[in-house]
Amino acid sequence: MPVIAPMPAARPARLPSQREGAEESMAAGTTVDHLTETYRAHYRSLLGLAALLLDDTASCEDVVQEAFIRVHSARNRVRDPEKTLAYLRQTVVNLSRSALRRRILGLKLLSKPMPDMASAEEGAYDQLERDALIKAMRGLQRRQREVLVLRYFADMTEAQVAETLGISLGSVKAYGSRGIAALRVVMEAQV
Numbered sequence: 001m002p003v004i005a006p007m008p009a010a011r012p013a014r015l016p017s018q019r020e021g022a023e024e025s026m027a028a029g030t031t032v033d034h035l036t037e038t039y040r041a042h043y044r045s046l047l048g049l050a051a052l053l054l055d056d057t058a059s060c061e062d063v064v065q066e067a068f069i070r071v072h073s074a075r076n077r078v079r080d081p082e083k084t085l086a087y088l089r090q091t092v093v094n095l096s097r098s099a100l101r102r103r104i105l106g107l108k109l110l111s112k113p114m115p116d117m118a119s120a121e122e123g124a125y126d127q128l129e130r131d132a133l134i135k136a137m138r139g140l141q142r143r144q145r146e147v148l149v150l151r152y153f154a155d156m157t158e159a160q161v162a163e164t165l166g167i168s169l170g171s172v173k174a175y176g177s178r179g180i181a182a183l184r185v186v187m188e189a190q191v
Contacts, residue, residue, distance in 0.1 A: 053096035067091040144179030
């Protein structure tokens, strides 16, 4: 029986390797060399752009560096090398906006400072002073006490106190003056 030799196989089509595919897509996008040249030529102008949007130098530098990193990682999407600078500018603007949003959110989330509160010692001291004042007020004549309470604790004018107590304005002034003098003597004696 005759031996049938297999037909010589046609040369198989060459499949591009992963490396070659990457090189072809690099050719279609921005090259690393072009990005490096763009960095050297436009770093300061991009830093100035960030400075117009942000307030501190460190944040501006961070934003510009981050923009170059992002464009470098997405350089295959920038088909026209002439548009690399525009892509970088837009990335700087977007990153600056994000930085400002994070700051505003951080300020909103900061807890509100507690109002200045008196210490326990101050509160106790204030209570002692109040107690001493109340005790001294009880030692005043009835009219002096009424005038001082209405005038200073109820925050009434002298005319309102006179009308409320049914006495003259001069009497309100006299009772108030004598009452304060008597309180001063008693309070100074306690110190």
